Amino acid sequence: MASIAKDASAAGSASASSASALDADARGGTGKKKEIYNYYSKHLVYGMGWSSRKDHSFRLALGSFIEDYANQVEIIELVEDPATEDWKFQKVGAFDHPYPTTKIMWRPDPQGVAKDQVATTGDYLRLWDVGENGITEAHVFNNNKDTEYCAPLTSFDWCDTDPSLVVTSSIDTTATVWDLETMRTKTQLIAHDKEAFDVAFRPQGPHIFATCGNDGSLRIFDRRDMEHSHIVYETEAAAQGGGDLGPLLRLGWNKQDPNYIATIRLRDSSTVGLDCRAPNVPVAVLDGHKGSVANALAWAPHSSCHICTAGDDSRAIIWDLSPLPKKIEDPILAYNASSEINQLMWSGTEPDWVSIACGKKVQILRV
Numbered sequence: 001m002a003s004i005a006k007d008a009s010a011a012g013s014a015s016a017s018s019a020s021a022l023d024a025d026a027r028g029g030t031g032k033k034k035e036i037y038n039y040y041s042k043h044l045v046y047g048m049g050w051s052s053r054k055d056h057s058f059r060l061a062l063g064s065f066i067e068d069y070a071n072q073v074e075i076i077e078l079v080e081d082p083a084t085e086d087w088k089f090q091k092v093g094a095f096d097h098p099y100p101t102t103k104i105m106w107r108p109d110p111q112g113v114a115k116d117q118v119a120t121t122g123d124y125l126r127l128w129d130v131g132e133n134g135i136t137e138a139h140v141f142n143n144n145k146d147t148e149y150c151a152p153l154t155s156f157d158w159c160d161t162d163p164s165l166v167v168t169s170s171i172d173t174t175a176t177v178w179d180l181e182t183m184r185t186k187t188q189l190i191a192h193d194k195e196a197f198d199v200a201f202r203p204q205g206p207h208i209f210a211t212c213g214n215d216g217s218l219r220i221f222d223r224r225d226m227e228h229s230h231i232v233y234e235t236e237a238a239a240q241g242g243g244d245l246g247p248l249l250r251l252g253w254n255k256q257d258p259n260y261i262a263t264i265r266l267r268d269s270s271t272v273g274l275d276c277r278a279p280n281v282p283v284a285v286l287d288g289h290k291g292s293v294a295n296a297l298a299w300a301p302h303s304s305c306h307i308c309t310a311g312d313d314s315r316a317i318i319w320d321l322s323p324l325p326k327k328i329e330d331p332i333l334a335y336n337a338s339s340e341i342n343q344l345m346w347s348g349t350e351p352d353w354v355s356i357a358c359g360k361k362v363q364i365l366r367v
Contacts, residue, residue: 035366039076039089045357047073047101047120050347052160053112057349059092061118062362063101065342071097073104073120075130078364095135099123102153108160110349121153125168125178141178143185155198162206169196175211177223189226191219198251203258210261212248218263220276232279233272235265252297255348256304264294264309271297271309273321284328288317296344302351308367310341316356318367335365 039062047063058078064071075093080086099122107117116130117138125141144150151172159165165186166178175191178184191199194214202208202220212218216235222228235246247266254260260283262273271294273284288294292313300306305322318333335356343357347364355364 033078033087033366037078037087037089037364039362041074041360041362043072044342044360045362046342047104048343048345048355048357048362049104049106049118050345050349050355051106052108052110052348053106053116054110054349055112057347058353058364059106060355060362060364061104061106062357063097063104063120065100067100069098071100071122073097073101073118073128075118075135076362093130093135095128095137097122097126099152103155105156105158108158108163114163119156119158119166121156121168123150123152125153125156125166127180139183141183143176143188154196157200157209159201159206161204165201165206167199167201167209169199169211169213171195173213175199175209175221177209187223187226189221191221191229192217194247197247197249200251200253203253203255210251210253212251212263214247216246216248218248218251218261218274230276230279232261232276233263233274233282234280250295250297252299252307254304254307255299255301260304262297262299262307264297267293269294269311271307273307283324284319284321286317286319286328286331288319288331288334289313289315295340295342298344298346298354300351301346301348308344308346308354310344310356312340314338314340314358316341316344316354316365333367337363 043064045062046065049061051059062074076089077092078087079090101120101122103121105119118128120126127138129136129138151170153168153170156168164181168176173190173192177187179186191211192213192215196211196213199211207223210220218233220230248263249266250264252262264271269289270285270287272282275283289311292311294311296310298308308318310316314337316335317331320332337358339358341356341358345355347353353364
């Protein structure tokens with residue numbers, strides 16, 4: 001993996017003091033991409049998603065975070081100025097969105113053969129068509145049309161091996177698998193004893209997905225056997241039935257080796273790495289945001305041993321897990337942002353780039 005710093009030799013360092021920082025003034029021009037590109041939104045940014053299409057590989061969707069009904073999703077794309085041969089972000093579209101987005105994803109379609117679409121969650125799961133003449137709402141997925149009230153959705157995942165499937169998590173404790181072809185529910189289940197905070201399909205297949213939630217557990221479900229779930233991890237308080245159950249906020253599957261999964265505890269500085277074959281025994285505890293809070297994680301799309309975490313300490317950190325089972329003490333790379341990092345994504349089509357959202361600023365960083 002190439003360094004995200006000018007000093008490429010720092011990439012192999014295993015000490016926190018030598019974890020390299022990316023220089024925001026890295027040189028570009030002459031048609032070559034720089035190390036960092038910035039985009040400044042009018043509002044705080046939380047929702048963020050990289051395009052999966054190779055013909056729009058530097059396109060992102062950004063969701064505002066306004067504590068009100070009226071919010072917005074912006075579509076931006078890195079484009080080259082023919083006159084200067086320099087690259088910069090350009091806003092190419094936008095649409096109004098009810099409430100802040102809790103997650104944004106583009107349709108898994110690397111070859112660009114299907115309809116160009118983006119999905120969002122907030123009050124409901126919504127599907128949007130992206131075309132040359134604008135962006136229109138294609139469908140609102142509502143599983144309870146008998147009432148005007150709904151349980152907000154906390155997250156979702158779009159199955160990369162079967163793009164007709166989307167799974168959502170909700171504060172009503174449920175996980176729901178939706179069929180985008182019939183626009184109806186395929187499966188709904190009570191996933192947790194309290195709010196479900198995150199959900200993701202297991203890479204390389206449409207049947208298995210994982211959830212984590214406010215009850216302090218991370219669970220795996222198989223759509224072929226919905227009578228049972230597999231608890232991969234519980235926080236110590238949850239396992240003992242304590243009052244503060246140590247909620248699990250986020251989860252992420254290893255893209256290259258689905259035996260491994262990682263999760264973030266709410267209001268905690270560390271990220272826990274797990275082997276699904278050995279439940280409740282963390283293979284790694286990555287504590288790179290000491291004295292702060294970890295907010296996001298992303299596995300490398302092209303490597304089974306690299307994971308990035310980001311937090312309130314304004315740091316985005318890349319870890320190398322290849323020394324396991326030895327204890328992972330320090331990251332190999334670090335970037336200091338200008339403020340707390342609320343969101344982090346690793347591009348699937350451009351694996352040398354990650355994006356972070358800090359305040360109203362979005363940055364993409366070459367790694």
